[in-house]
Amino acid sequence: MTLPRKETRFLLIALVALLLLPFATMLLGDRAWLLSLSVGSYCLLYMINAQALNVQVGMTGLLNLGPIAFVGLGAYTGALMLTAGDNALIGFYAGFVPELSGHLRWVLFFLDPNFLAYLTVIPVAIVLSMLLSLLLGLPTLKLSGDYFAIVTLGFAQIFYLVVKNEAWLTKGSAGVTDVPALFSFCTGPNRIEFFSHTAHYFFGVAVLAVCLYVVVRLRDSYLGRGLLAVRDNELAAQSNGVNVAKYRMLSFMVFSALAALGGVAMLARAKFVSPNDLNFMESILFLCCVVLGGMGSVRGVLLGGIALGALGEVMRIGLPVVSETIGYEIPAQVRYVLFGMILILVMRYRPNGILPVAAEEHAGGLEKLGAHRDAEPTFFKLGTKG
Amino acid sequence: MSTPLIEFKGVKTGYGQMEVLHGIDLHVDQGEIVTLIGSNGAGKTTTLMTLSGVNKVWEGEIWYEGACLNGVPPHEIVARGICHVPEGRQIFRDLTVEENLRLGAYLRSDQAAIQKDLEHSFDMFPILRERSFQLGGTLSGGEQQMLAIARGLMGKPKVLLLDEPSLGLAPLIVADIFETVKRVNKEEDVTVVLVEQNANLALKTANRGYVLETGTITLSDDADKLANNPKVREAYLGG
Numbered sequence: 001m002t003l004p005r006k007e008t009r010f011l012l013i014a015l016v017a018l019l020l021l022p023f024a025t026m027l028l029g030d031r032a033w034l035l036s037l038s039v040g041s042y043c044l045l046y047m048i049n050a051q052a053l054n055v056q057v058g059m060t061g062l063l064n065l066g067p068i069a070f071v072g073l074g075a076y077t078g079a080l081m082l083t084a085g086d087n088a089l090i091g092f093y094a095g096f097v098p099e100l101s102g103h104l105r106w107v108l109f110f111l112d113p114n115f116l117a118y119l120t121v122i123p124v125a126i127v128l129s130m131l132l133s134l135l136l137g138l139p140t141l142k143l144s145g146d147y148f149a150i151v152t153l154g155f156a157q158i159f160y161l162v163v164k165n166e167a168w169l170t171k172g173s174a175g176v177t178d179v180p181a182l183f184s185f186c187t188g189p190n191r192i193e194f195f196s197h198t199a200h201y202f203f204g205v206a207v208l209a210v211c212l213y214v215v216v217r218l219r220d221s222y223l224g225r226g227l228l229a230v231r232d233n234e235l236a237a238q239s240n241g242v243n244v245a246k247y248r249m250l251s252f253m254v255f256s257a258l259a260a261l262g263g264v265a266m267l268a269r270a271k272f273v274s275p276n277d278l279n280f281m282e283s284i285l286f287l288c289c290v291v292l293g294g295m296g297s298v299r300g301v302l303l304g305g306i307a308l309g310a311l312g313e314v315m316r317i318g319l320p321v322v323s324e325t326i327g328y329e330i331p332a333q334v335r336y337v338l339f340g341m342i343l344i345l346v347m348r349y350r351p352n353g354i355l356p357v358a359a360e361e362h363a364g365g366l367e368k369l370g371a372h373r374d375a376e377p378t379f380f381k382l383g384t385k386g
Numbered sequence: 387m388s389t390p391l392i393e394f395k396g397v398k399t400g401y402g403q404m405e406v407l408h409g410i411d412l413h414v415d416q417g418e419i420v421t422l423i424g425s426n427g428a429g430k431t432t433t434l435m436t437l438s439g440v441n442k443v444w445e446g447e448i449w450y451e452g453a454c455l456n457g458v459p460p461h462e463i464v465a466r467g468i469c470h471v472p473e474g475r476q477i478f479r480d481l482t483v484e485e486n487l488r489l490g491a492y493l494r495s496d497q498a499a500i501q502k503d504l505e506h507s508f509d510m511f512p513i514l515r516e517r518s519f520q521l522g523g524t525l526s527g528g529e530q531q532m533l534a535i536a537r538g539l540m541g542k543p544k545v546l547l548l549d550e551p552s553l554g555l556a557p558l559i560v561a562d563i564f565e566t567v568k569r570v571n572k573e574e575d576v577t578v579v580l581v582e583q584n585a586n587l588a589l590k591t592a593n594r595g596y597v598l599e600t601g602t603i604t605l606s607d608d609a610d611k612l613a614n615n616p617k618v619r620e621a622y623l624g625g
Contacts, residue, residue: 225485225488225489225492226492228478228480228481229478229481229489229492231480232478232479232480232481233476233477233478233479235440235472235476236472236476236477236478236534236537237478237489238440238460238461239438239440239460239464239469239470239471239472239476239538240464240469240489240490240492240493240537240538240541241460241461241464241465241492241493241541242461242489242492243459243461244461357480
């Protein structure tokens with residue numbers, strides 16, 4: 001299958017736009033700049049994690065209600081490894097990479113000891129997350145869709161409780177604090193001011209790019225066809241020689257790998273992780289991004305991530321300001337009410353999401369012929385056959 | 387006597403706690419069209435599902451090409467040349483007609499031959515060529531059934547298991563489909579196991595037939611003899 005050109009163009013433009021955003025908002029003054037970075041990097045996390053979830057939920061039709069556990073695993077693995085033994089990992093790299101000064105520090109960013117430590121942490125987080133999905137998936141993936149969803153829901157809660165209570169490993173409810181920054185030049189008296197605010201943002205864009213590449217390549221491959229077949233009709237997939245159990249496992253593991261990557265990006269942004277980050281609502285919001293954007297649609301889910309991420313962060317920052325102006329305290333939970341309303345409206349008027357899948361899965365052939373896809377929301381077909 | 391292509395030896399299976407097949411013995415020879423007839427709930431579909439590995443054998447054995455199929459997973463059975471076209475037009479609704487057909491060739495890697503077979507499917511069912519970019523779900527019932535059969539054939543099977551291909555279709559289309567089945571059987575040497583409610587048509591198409599009643603085989607004979615058997619006529623052919 002060839003790459004749909006229109007989609008590739010869209011994704012490349014989106015990535016370049018994200019990359020240029022901080023430079024554009026710089027012109028609007030410091031406050032706007034910081035605000036755009038805060039909102040932008042928050043959106044990036046949603047885009048990454050929603051895209052990961054898209055592989056499992058959107059492309060394979062396996063509902064996962066606990067994606068945050070795998071994101072959390074990535075973040076915690078990173079945080080614990082980076083802070084272990086008084087930042088020993090960074091110390092180890094600082095020992096043998098040359099110490100740079102001035103602008104060389106950011107030009108040769110890949111020699112930065114902090115960054116090398118982060119790069120070391122990423123594969124470990126990914127492997128651990130994939131192992132976990134394998135362990136969880138092996139006994140449960142043969143359950144039909146809805147039961148599997150409950151398993152993931154339960155698992156995320158167990159993960160949350162373990163992280164909260166096993167303080168000897170996870171530092172308990174206080175969380176892991178003082179995680180070193182992505183680059184050594186982001187903190188301390190000799191920091192480069194620009195990068196101390198933007199490094200994690202650019203890292204997020206890079207992670208998103210990797211994520212998009214993996215997802216698109218997977219979907220357009222032989223394996224991807226198998227995933228789509230499993231989603232569409234399990235019985236038919238089976239009787240055409242698709243090993244359903246294997247493909248379910250594959251989608252789960254790809255999801256968990258990308259989610260762990262998203263977890264590290266989350267850590268790079270916050271430099272802190274606590275059990276509060278493993279809130280069940282986060283799982284639901286990732287899922288909302290997928291449904292809102294269009295299940296299985298790479299472009300759609302990207303837009304879904306931007307929409308919900310931006311809305312969340314704008315309301316978090318904006319609500320107190322509004323409350324102050326009108327002299328009445330609006331509770332923070334109002335944002336969930338708003339999410340609910342948006343979701344209902346989208347499902348009513350665009351049941352297949354903002355950008356449904358038809359256009360891109362079929363290499364543009366459908367668009368040309370003007371064929372349409374039936375307007376049933378696929379979300380409610382999850383776990384049912386036929 | 388040569389060994390049959392497929393052989394059921396005292397096969398018992400069922401769902402959950404309930405046994406559906408109470409020890410079935412049957413055989414299918416190379417190049418035959420064999421039909422299973424019987425009323426609703428007799429176990430016809432279950433027999434096919436067990437042969438294709440979707441259902442597990444509880445007791446007894448299924449032999450195919452001199453090997454026991456017990457415990458072999460469905461995708462492996464497809465790889466060995468048994469293709470199941472399940473009941474109720476199980477097509478991929480959200481994939482195009484062409485993608486549906488290509489998925490039928492999922493286990494093959496001979497691109498050039500696949501392309502040729504794709505053309506061949508379109509020749510066999512010209513309507514599918516017209517609809518090749520349309521989503522499977524937007525086809526009519528008859529077209530979907532043609533697509534399901536064509537997709538099954540894309541896997542280059544040695545054995546085609548057809549479950550109720552006439553279900554809910556207009557008589558003219560049904561005749562068309564059965565004609566094609568016969569042609570495929572003769573021209574491409576595909577052995578066919580046909581499960582059908584429409585016993586009349588099934589017995590006209592097949593060489594041999596088995597009558598299933600509540601999980602047991604009660605009769606087996608050449609198709610034309612079965613069609614003239616008074617008991618069969620009364621029970622399944624409307625007197």
